Amino acid sequence: MALLEVDDIAASYGNSQVLFHMGLKIEEGEFVTLLGRNGMGKTTTVKTIMGLMSPSRGTIRFDGKPIHKEPSYRVARFGVGLVPEGRHIFPNLSVHENLVATAHNGLKQANPWTVERVYQLFPRLQERQKNLGAHLSGGEQQMLAISRALLTNPKLIILDEATEGLAPLIRAEIWSCLQTLKNEGLAILCIDKNLGPLLRTADRHYIIEKGQIAWNGTSDAFRRDAESLRGYLSAA
Numbered sequence: 306m307a308l309l310e311v312d313d314i315a316a317s318y319g320n321s322q323v324l325f326h327m328g329l330k331i332e333e334g335e336f337v338t339l340l341g342r343n344g345m346g347k348t349t350t351v352k353t354i355m356g357l358m359s360p361s362r363g364t365i366r367f368d369g370k371p372i373h374k375e376p377s378y379r380v381a382r383f384g385v386g387l388v389p390e391g392r393h394i395f396p397n398l399s400v401h402e403n404l405v406a407t408a409h410n411g412l413k414q415a416n417p418w419t420v421e422r423v424y425q426l427f428p429r430l431q432e433r434q435k436n437l438g439a440h441l442s443g444g445e446q447q448m449l450a451i452s453r454a455l456l457t458n459p460k461l462i463i464l465d466e467a468t469e470g471l472a473p474l475i476r477a478e479i480w481s482c483l484q485t486l487k488n489e490g491l492a493i494l495c496i497d498k499n500l501g502p503l504l505r506t507a508d509r510h511y512i513i514e515k516g517q518i519a520w521n522g523t524s525d526a527f528r529r530d531a532e533s534l535r536g537y538l539s540a541a
């Protein structure tokens with residue numbers, strides 16, 4: 306049994322259907338990516354997993370439990386941490402307050418994430434702990450968003466646009482952080498456009514095309530098929 310199993314999901318915004326036969330699996334500790342051009346349904350997939358949108362068909366199971374009818378706060382409690390597109394940190398709270406606001410270890414994980422551990426992962430956040438969220442750079446906001454998700458002590462962390470709009474050095478720091486988290490055994494679902502680091506770091510990749518999976522495979526398989534996969538990833 307995989308940690309996350311999304312099986313034949315359909316989802317729509319009003320009359321506009323976006324997901325048709327969407328499915329994917331993530332094993333415990335696995336680092337998986339969801340790739341695809343703009344508008345293909347990546348964020349919509351994340352929203353249905355998180356309970357922010359209800360699928361009209363199909364099932365989603367996490368850790369053996371059906372979650373596709375659960376509200377998002379319950380999905381989070383089951384152990385899914387989200388780093389949303391746009392980051393959504395509290396602009397009027399300090400870095401430290403942003404972190405303390407979400408910290409809990411409901412699943413009683415061994416060696417839980419604490420604010421101190423997060424500061425070790427991202428020393429820059431410790432330096433900026435008294436600064437307001439609104440005064441952080443994009444990279445610092447992303448570190449804060451990742452830290453907030455970690456402080457819920459999840460089994461799976463989902464990053465929607467992990468490094469979008471960030472400077473190359475900060476990007477490198479985020480990739481190295483994700484590598485650290487993978488080494489610690491956290492399962493990761495990552496959406497991003499930077500193929501190089503994704504192929505180096507992730508175990509497996511899914512390509513979504515018009516609301517369903519067109520291809521999935523390991524990084525080696527991706528490199529072998531790269532030529533034929535290009536059309537799924539570049540702007541048409």
Ligand SMILES: Nc1ncnc2c1ncn2[C@@H]1O[C@H](COP(=O)(O)OP(=O)(O)OP(=O)(O)O)[C@@H](O)[C@H]1O
Pocket residue numbers: 318321323341342343344345346347348349350
């Ligand atoms: N709130 C909404 N209401 C109506 N249509 C929406 C809404 N959000 C997204 N869509 C449409 O659903 C489709 C899939 O969007 P989604 O955000 O899931 O794509 P994506 O693969 O994440 O792309 P991107 O990289 O642009 O975020 C797009 O055609 C988009 O215009």
